[in-house]
Amino acid sequence: MTGNLAIIILAAGQGTRMKSRLPKVLHPIGGRPLVGHVLTTATRLAAQHIEVVVRHERDQVVAALTADYPDAVFIDQDDVPGTGRAVQVAVEALPADFDGDVLVLSGDCPLADVDTLSAFLGEHRASGAPATLMTAVVDDPRGYGRVIRDADGGVDRIVEQKDATDDEAAVREINAGMYVFRAATLRTYLPQVGVENAQGEMYLTDVPGLLRRDGDRVAASIVSDVTVTYGVNDRAQLALVGRLLNQRIVRRWQLEGVTVIDPATTWIDDDATLAPDVTILPNTQILRATSISAGATIGPDTTLVDCEVGEDATVRRTDATLAVIGAEATVGPFSFLRPGTVLGAKGKIGAYVETKNAEIGEGSKVPHLSYVGDATIGRGVNLGASTITANYDDVNKHRTEIGDEVHTGSHTVLVAPVRLGAGAKTGAGAVVRKDVPAGALAMTVAPQRNIEGWVEKNRAGTGAADAASRENSAE
């Protein structure tokens, strides 16, 4: 199947209908730019050459793709507009002796998958025709080129919407914008394509008509699943295509043994990986290169970006980025894990807790209302409710180090840089500015003094004074 193949991906257009600062082909779905999906698929087809034709915002497009797709070659389209010119410059950049097949794809059609395109290439090769079009029969053909067939049912030519007569416009078989040509066919016919049409562009879609004029044959492959041909020209189509891609990804993981309670509100990026027996509860986003191990439960209402979640961990109502959550750990509800958070096995990050650059050892707990930043915490530690690391002195960030089995009292402030030795404790409300030796108790709050009878004397007649007198006289 790999044969002798070049793939040309068209990505030079501006995408006017997106009304965006960002070039259309860089708009993301499933954690990747539109054209990135096309490139990912192209890479899997094992072609000898992958070319991406660029022009509009070419530097931005190239910069967004080079690192992830090192095999792709970027070809600059000149001022001559149109898909025909785009393919022509790409063909001219192929080695002069390349005589294989050229698969043409659009950077704005991200749903054509490897299976569909392999079958398409197979049909082309079996037919022996110099060109094969992918077509689809749709209810609403508006905006697409129409496939005009001759009396014996063969493809005669393609007519663009803007150049179509009423009869032609009524045809419901559309050009999907994906083609295979023999390289020699493109070299012969593209120089013959003119710009005499409604848009003043060189149309790639003129090539089939020119082949027919010379008595040659053009094959067509009608796809049964029309969604693989869906392109993105505006933001409504971006949302539709994004949802279709997500449905596909969710289904793939369901078949791999992942329970997804509500596919409609579960969003999984293409790069994420999930193990069998993971459970995803509603309203959850598993983004970028997040990986989730077996038995973990994620959600509801959770967003994980580039996170690693260990076996049997539980993460609910949480927002986390670049965090590592250990096996059997629990996170949430309402937790905010920022980059560099590493929670050990069986650890806990609880309600209204924010963490950043914090290594929290095995079995250690930060259960309630805390901020832990720039900290290294040992095993079996318990930070009392509302313990805070004061890591920033307005100029620099400093680290807090906490040894094994440390327990802090509620509302402890750890003013970094500071170190608490193993087994140390702090009293409630302690403001710890100096290191605490192993096993010591740090107290910084002045002893309590009670002024008896103060309320009855100074607040006479209030509900508090009345309640106090009742309790005091009852004794």
Ligand code: UD1
């Ligand atoms: C094109 C087809 C149409 C087909 C439809 C399928 C032509 C003339 N028309 O129309 O028959 O039904 O796709 O989706 O080919 N591009 C360039 N350089 C250019 C112009 C466009 O690289 O000068 C790229 C665009 O970035 C885009 C792709 O080619 O990725 C298609 O261009 P677009 O303007 O979206 O064509 P359609 O109007 O959709």
Ligand code: CA
């Ligand atoms: Ca298009």
